[in-house]
Amino acid sequence: MTVRCALVLATLMFSLPIGSMATDLPANHDVSVLHCVRLLDSGAGKMLGETTVIVDGGRIKELHAGTVDIQPYQQAAMKAGGSFHYLNMVKATCLPGLIDAHTHLTDETSPTAYTDQFRLNIADYAIRSTVYAKRTLLAGFTSVRNVGDNQNDSIALRNAINAGIVPGPRMFTAGVPIGSTGGHADPTDGYRRDLARDGGPSDGIINSPEDALKAVRQHYKDGVDLIKIMPSGGVLDESASADNSQMTLEEIKAVVAAAHDYGFTVAAHAHGAEAIRRAVLGGVDSIEHGTFMNAEDMRLMKEHGTWYVPTIIAGKYVQEMAAIPGYYPPQVAAKAMQVGPIIQATAGRAYKAGVKIAFGTDAAVYPHGQNAKEFKYMVDAGMPPMFVLQAATTHAAELLHKQDQLGQIAVGRGADIIAVPGNPLDDITTMQHVSFVMKDGVIYKQDGKPVEL
Structure with a gap:
């Protein structure tokens, strides 16, 4: 059932004196009162009943069980010269804004992707990324970790979103x-020889611990938020292997040491068991994909506190596309058929083994905006619905080292709130039908439709 939100815009031409009430506000504050039939307390892992959320100036000011008298809030908003919104989420569940810990907002899958790179300029990718960013936000993902781009175009996208130039999720x-x-990070794999230049640390290509230090320092100069490494082969590059080891333990340790010096976390793309082992021993903060992860890898990850970001949807999507003749080059299609059938079962075993899991999808490998399909794949892998909701809220916030800012609806935090029809604990697929999106107190989607700002 579609969520019905009643939006009341206050148009009072006067204000009533309300003394020193708690609802007194600074000038030009906007106030929203959200009445939710259910509300996810992601920190406690509980689904609460009727709850009212008071949003003031982009932050959560109050939480109340049940309903409240909205008139004092309306009067206070108008006295302060701001606007007032009342949103009655009939039969809806309110949740914290979702976090996708593995995205690529500056690219998207296409049967022409391998030839587009010779026709499109970086400006073309950057402009398209604004569409992907908005689509992701409207799907309920108010924060993302972007783990790889082409030429730092995601840094420009992040800056444009932060400046309010384009709508999109909060980006790291x-x-x-x-x-x-020649590894998964080498952008010239598959090129003819005169185009396949020899990249260096400034391009993210390293072949020694010394190169690693230079690469991390260049990333710091460029203005990144975290570091992403590629210690194993991958599916979509034009090399032969999805799982061979492509970085030495010493190189990984050098990247991690330099990254941690600068306050960065390190995410490691790793399909192969040996690459995963090296990455964990090297001190990375998270393993991405982890397709061929074995029991020893899982034991090490628990021992070192390493996070796991499964990206099941990416494996399933590439397997599906590999069956379409010509969608991928032959060597890519072969790797997709190898990885696709395995990744979901690996995620299920990792959950049972007690590995820490955060939600991530590898958006761009599949079309942007379909991120929430991952919830169903995680549940089908054996994870409880509450766990997967926490994976996309509190767990992902902890991975980002933003657990005091993101992932919960709590007093004092930024107002990142979404709503879905029904109860996702009863039917996790309802997460694919987000009908309301608020980020930092600004409403971007209501009644299932984008809001024109």
């Missing part, structure tokens, strides 16, 4: 990934 971006010559 790694810029270009770091990896070895």
